[in-house]
Amino acid sequence: MTTAIIKLIGTTNKAIDEIAKQIKSIAGTAEIKMHGPIPLPTRRIAHCTRKTPCGDGSHTYEKWELRIHKRLLVIDGSEQALRQIMRIHVPDTVKIEISLAG
Numbered sequence: 001m002t003t004a005i006i007k008l009i010g011t012t013n014k015a016i017d018e019i020a021k022q023i024k025s026i027a028g029t030a031e032i033k034m035h036g037p038i039p040l041p042t043r044r045i046a047h048c049t050r051k052t053p054c055g056d057g058s059h060t061y062e063k064w065e066l067r068i069h070k071r072l073l074v075i076d077g078s079e080q081a082l083r084q085i086m087r088i089h090v091p092d093t094v095k096i097e098i099s100l101a102g
Helices: 013-029 079-086
Strands: 002-010 033-050 061-077 094-101
Touching: 002 013, 002 079, 013 033, 013 061, 013 079, 013 094, 061 079, 079 094
Parallel strands: none
Antiparallel strands: 002 061, 002 094, 033 061
């Protein structure tokens, strides 16, 4: 038995939750212990820019914000279940980090 720690990182929480739901269904069919998805703190990146590129005119600004959502899943399972998890189609907006322990 190996323990896999899966970290899902992305800009939209809907895509992350959909992948977490698929992993949870795989763990349920294989009857494996699973903890999660545990929501980790959302990182918020804010950026302000001037609207006029030359600097003349009014002092108006545009505010941009990027939010990075994270989820953590811990699975105690076999290699077969982990192979099924690795076959899940992942969109380009989501990054998956899988680390194995023991």
